[in-house]
Amino acid sequence: MSVEVIRARRLGDVPHGFFGRRGGVSDGMVAGLNAGLGSADDPAAVAENRRLATDAVLPGAALLGLYQIHSAEAVVVTAPYAAAARPRADALVTDRPGLLLGILTADCAPVLFADRDAGVVGAAHAGWKGALGGVTDATLAAMASLGARRERIVAAIGPCIARASYEVDDGFLRTFAEADAANERFFADGRAGHHQFDLEAYVAHRLAAAGVTRIEALGLDTYGDEERFYSFRRATHRGEADYGRQISVIGLG
Template sequence: MTLEILTSDALTPLRHGFFTRRGGASSGVYAGLNCGTGSTDQREVVEINRARVADAMGVAADHLLGVHQVHSAEVVTATEPLTEKPRADALVTRTPGLALSVLTADCQPVLFADVETGVIGAAHAGWRGTLDGILTATVDAMVALGAIRENISAVIGPSISQRAYEVGPEFIDAFLAEDPDYARYFAGGDGDRMQFDLPGFGLNRLRAAGVGHAEWTRHCTYSDPERFYSYRRTTHAKEADYGRLIAAITL
């Protein structure tokens, strides 16, 4: 099966993509294109999957860069292939031939580009990282490399949608303590539970960071098991583990 790669006109003509789970070598609960080295999938199979992604991006396997994601606001500026994965949640570069990638399974994969200045970025933005400023930090790191803030396009890929993201009081309180206006990203649920709009919040943070264009592809990871891995869906199904989707961009 060939790879399925979702793209956005906002990032054209740069080679980029939000890869679905289709077209991979993994089996069982990981069936498809599991690119997560942190999963308990067979390491050699994950490497086959990652090699397919690198080939689709037109780079060597060791030029498909990633970080050890920790739900932080830390950004790595890459100028060459990484010998190890630093603890961070975003990468930026202006070096041709490097593909920046992030892994997700409900969190937001966000790809950035200022096509005119040749600066790109990729961020893993879960609720904690988004609240703590990972998207703003990524834009700032791109500007430090020469990007023009208002020329940056940012695209949020497949993420868990509001209708599938039920949260409790402590979660809600963390947002309202930061800014009472964040109440707009919560809709009524059962009892003391509410539904959180993660992509809506991500778009808010991107626009507040001053990017010229921000969009969400409007794909829900939880609701489409044939195409996407989902941590929350796996948890509800009481499965042992889950695959990780990959998103990547290169100059």
């Protein structure tokens, strides 16, 4: 079965891919390539979708994921583990060939990292809480512990909710402004008492502030493109009982 693999130009030949919902075997409200272990989807369908994604990027690799908790925690992984044993964290890095790092999102920003020279890769789930808390900084630190250097690291920000689709209230903006007054530039005026937050731009800013100079933002809106992507916020606005998760992966061949 054919699945759509979205690749970042800057990551070049490093095995990687951002996936949406095109292809896959799930049906119903999560129809397509739903990779969410926490969804109400048939576990066999989720397993098959995850296999399809793995085979499209690094056939035969062991796909490793996380129990994501919207944190700034990053872990180093060195060997396969069962899904039931996945760490509670929001980023993972490795320098071991044959491991494929996977992050699930449904509006949050997936970020893939690579230092080709050091042979180190990473993947981060950057929702607003994790992004503000420093999940990308934690990922870079974990990569550095394996020999990566920030000036060599390439980072790509995959499909996530866009500013035009991400309405937040005054309290949300205040949380970011209290962390750094300059963060107000990532918010556009909206209706009374509300603002439009640019998550992708904020994540790119955090990467640049941490010393990453080669950053690619794909500019793909998960909320606005229902045919191509799953979206937690879209499902919530519609009162749907479940939502799919897309997977983003990177590894070393």
